[in-house]
Amino acid sequence: MKLSIKEIEREVLLILLANLVKIKIIRQIGIKVAEKKLWKKIIEDTKYNYPAGVQEDKYYFAVAYLNALARGIKKGLISEKVLTNLAPVIDKIYANNDKEIAFEESHGFKAPQFLTISPTKACNLKCKGCYASSSDFTRNKLDYGLIIKIITEQRELWGRHFTVISGGEPFVYRDNGKDIIDLAAEFPDHLFLVYTNGTLISKKVAARLADIGNITPAISVEGFERETDERRGEGTFKKILAAMENLREVGVPFGLSVTATRNNYKTVVSDEFYEYFMDQQGAIYAWIFHYMPIGRSFTVDLMPTPEERLYMWMRERELVREQKRLLADFWNGGPLSNGCICSGRPRTGYFHIDWNGNIMPCVFIPYYTHNIKNIYQSGDNLNSILSCPFYDDLRKWHHSYIDGRPPEKMGNMLAECAIRDHNPMLKRIVQKNGAHSEDEAATQAISDPEYAKRMRQYGRRLKQIMDPIWETYYQKRKLVYKEYN
Numbered sequence: 414m415k416l417s418i419k420e421i422e423r424e425v426l427l428i429l430l431a432n433l434v435k436i437k438i439i440r441q442i443g444i445k446v447a448e449k450k451l452w453k454k455i456i457e458d459t460k461y462n463y464p465a466g467v468q469e470d471k472y473y474f475a476v477a478y479l480n481a482l483a484r485g486i487k488k489g490l491i492s493e494k495v496l497t498n499l500a501p502v503i504d505k506i507y508a509n510n511d512k513e514i515a516f517e518e519s520h521g522f523k524a525p526q527f528l529t530i531s532p533t534k535a536c537n538l539k540c541k542g543c544y545a546s547s548s549d550f551t552r553n554k555l556d557y558g559l560i561i562k563i564i565t566e567q568r569e570l571w572g573r574h575f576t577v578i579s580g581g582e583p584f585v586y587r588d589n590g591k592d593i594i595d596l597a598a599e600f601p602d603h604l605f606l607v608y609t610n611g612t613l614i615s616k617k618v619a620a621r622l623a624d625i626g627n628i629t630p631a632i633s634v635e636g637f638e639r640e641t642d643e644r645r646g647e648g649t650f651k652k653i654l655a656a657m658e659n660l661r662e663v664g665v666p667f668g669l670s671v672t673a674t675r676n677n678y679k680t681v682v683s684d685e686f687y688e689y690f691m692d693q694q695g696a697i698y699a700w701i702f703h704y705m706p707i708g709r710s711f712t713v714d715l716m717p718t719p720e721e722r723l724y725m726w727m728r729e730r731e732l733v734r735e736q737k738r739l740l741a742d743f744w745n746g747g748p749l750s751n752g753c754i755c756s757g758r759p760r761t762g763y764f765h766i767d768w769n770g771n772i773m774p775c776v777f778i779p780y781y782t783h784n785i786k787n788i789y790q791s792g793d794n795l796n797s798i799l800s801c802p803f804y805d806d807l808r809k810w811h812h813s814y815i816d817g818r819p820p821e822k823m824g825n826m827l828a829e830c831a832i833r834d835h836n837p838m839l840k841r842i843v844q845k846n847g848a849h850s851e852d853e854a855a856t857q858a859i860s861d862p863e864y865a866k867r868m869r870q871y872g873r874r875l876k877q878i879m880d881p882i883w884e885t886y887y888q889k890r891k892l893v894y895k896e897y898n
């Protein structure tokens with residue numbers, strides 16, 4: 414039996430909640446016992462089908478998760494009210510439910526894990542290199558009723574209770590007098606991760622978030638004040654700090670959303686960065702995204718190079734394992750999700766519905782063949798996207814790269830990204846399926862021979878750098894229990 418991220422998270426949360434119930438305040442001894450249990454569960458008792466190092470990464474991530482939540486609770490960063498509200502939501506997310514099982518029985522594969530919805534393209538900022546090219550001038554948005562329908566189907570057809578909200582700036586969204594907090598309040602058995610620039614999280618907004626208890630904001634930072642204001646506009650950093658204070662005061666757990674570029678890659682994996690944002694400002698988690706050459710004024714030159722990516726991988730490993738920081742890098746952390754999760758990959762995957770209703774394999778693949786409004790007009794539902802040829806081709810690639818291979822021959826999960834690390838493959842599939850570009854930048858990217866050449870070179874160099882790491886630290890890894898303080 415393979416142990417998925419979902420099952421690991423469930424273990425972590427169950428142990429944590431059990432500790433909470435029993436001793437109320439997490440004590441170090443409780444955590445140590447829980448860590449050993451996780452090792453047994455994730456490493457020893459599991460007949461997993463992934464290379465040993467992949468399971469090992471999941472174990473250390475689970476330990477960091479456990480410790481981050483415990484620290485957050487101990488410091489009062491997660492209020493009792495939010496915890497009480499979250500408990501039944503977590504149960505829904507992590508317990509195998511009838512709808513999930515029914516989906517698998519009728520389709521022959523597991524439902525995707527979650528959805529990302531971008532309700533609006535509008536944003537109150539105009540950040541350099543924004544992948545969504547958002548600004549204050551655009552009015553593109555989804556109807557409130559449409560979003561309700563999508564999330565209801567996600568819950569009813571897939572049995573899934575986790576939705577990511579992106580954008581645009583989600584807290585700018587309004588339709589029929591409703592905002593994103595009203596939306597979350599309609600789904601009390603659901604958890605929402607909201608990517609936000611944070612500048613609109615006033616005391617009043619924070620109080621509403623505390624009240625519903627099922628949204629966690631991931632606030633964008635690029636480094637410290639200089640780097641953040643340089644990309645997002647002067648004064649943004651101070652507004653972000655105010656938002657963090659507002660959330661801390663009412664016990665709403667929040668995290669960071671960090672875009673790593675060639676300019677800030679060392680800063681965002683430095684000890685100082687996490688000491689500041691996690692220890693001082695109270696962020697519970699950090700999700701690191703590497704700059705992707707799509708969207709506004711895209712350039713291949715801002716992507717961290719393969720060598721810089723390796724540097725980040727080494728630092729991230731220290732931060733997670735030795736300091737128990739809850740952080741995931743969505744590229745270097747490929748082993749945590751068993752590789753790329755685009756196109757609704759069964760069990761771990763997702764897809765992205767944007768402000769126009771266009772359905773894209775992932776937030777960073779700006780090409781589509783279907784629109785949710787047309788799907789609903791033709792009387793179909795969310796499932797129809799899972800059988801479309803575009804997604805089918807991408808999932809076949811997942812299968813040929815990872816799922817259809819024995820562990821010793823699996824493709825490198827540190828070089829797993831369909832659009833960035835395997836750009837020629839993605840381009841072939843986009844063109845074969847006649848997928849439309851989301852915007853002018855996406856058209857330019859797919860038709861520019863120079864772009865294609867540089868992405869191909871990037872993929873080749875990354876393979877040269879990361880294949881020896883994959884072999885040594887993942888495929889040939891011998892697992893030994895090691896306890897860090």
Ligand code: SF4
Nearest residue numbers: 753754755775830831
């Ligand atoms: S295509 Fe890249 S960015 Fe998108 S889900 Fe796959 S690995 Fe992540």
